[in-house]
Amino acid sequence: MNREQAMKQVQMYSFALYDTGLFLDTHPTNQAALVFYEETQKKYVEAVAFYEESFGPLTMGGTDTEKGWAWACTPWPWEMED
């Protein structure tokens, strides 16, 4: 998987979580939404772990110092790299 594909996985699961989260804000006891959130959360965590391991941190806190300060060196989202 290249960087663009790995990023798309993160964006997809992140968006699904965010949109479901907005729904849960006004429907906090909806069981179907809570189950979907939980299932998607696992996929999101895996997608973020794969991306950060392969292409650098998505947040400053995702830094692995053994790889140096990649945070400031990897492409910015508006750059259209790949």
Added chain:
Amino acid sequence: MWTYEKKLQYPVKIKNTNPALAKFIISQYGGPDGEIGASLRYLSQRYAMPNRKVAAILTDVGNEELGHFEMVAAIVHQLTRDMTIDQIKDAGMEAYFVDHTAGVYAQAAAGFPFDALCFAVKGDPITDLTEDLAAEQKARTTYDNIIRMVDDPDVLDPIRFLREREIVHFQRFGEALRMVQDELDYKNFYAINPAFDLK
């Protein structure tokens, strides 16, 4: 506190330089119905929102709008970063170029700079949520108008995503308004301001 994520909410990848499009799309960056006005409006309204679930909606929608602010900037940047002087002149973008070169500046399509007057905070939950419902529709209409004038599929794709989000936010704000009203006197929603009179 906020944490920055080094990603766009939805991909923006525009191959063709086209400052003529950037000239009006920038209105969703710094215009009266643009993303930064929306974000600051909702985040600022939270402090006079006694219902916690409604404060959650204001937080989460306001936060998402910041992500849209970055997406619109990415669109404007990618449409203009390689523009030539001839393209600037053909697009009628000379005035912007003189003031900002190929930087991304928060202004409306008509050229006036971002103005905090566009993010109303009245400190009354019914008033503020009604404002927010209108704000989402105004942003949706702005995106509809933009879509009428864009023919590049690379630009249309993220613009259509942003338009859809306005509709989802409108739905959530409608539910939020109902939640606020459900806690008030159904014979007269306006008897008190729940952000001020219940302390």
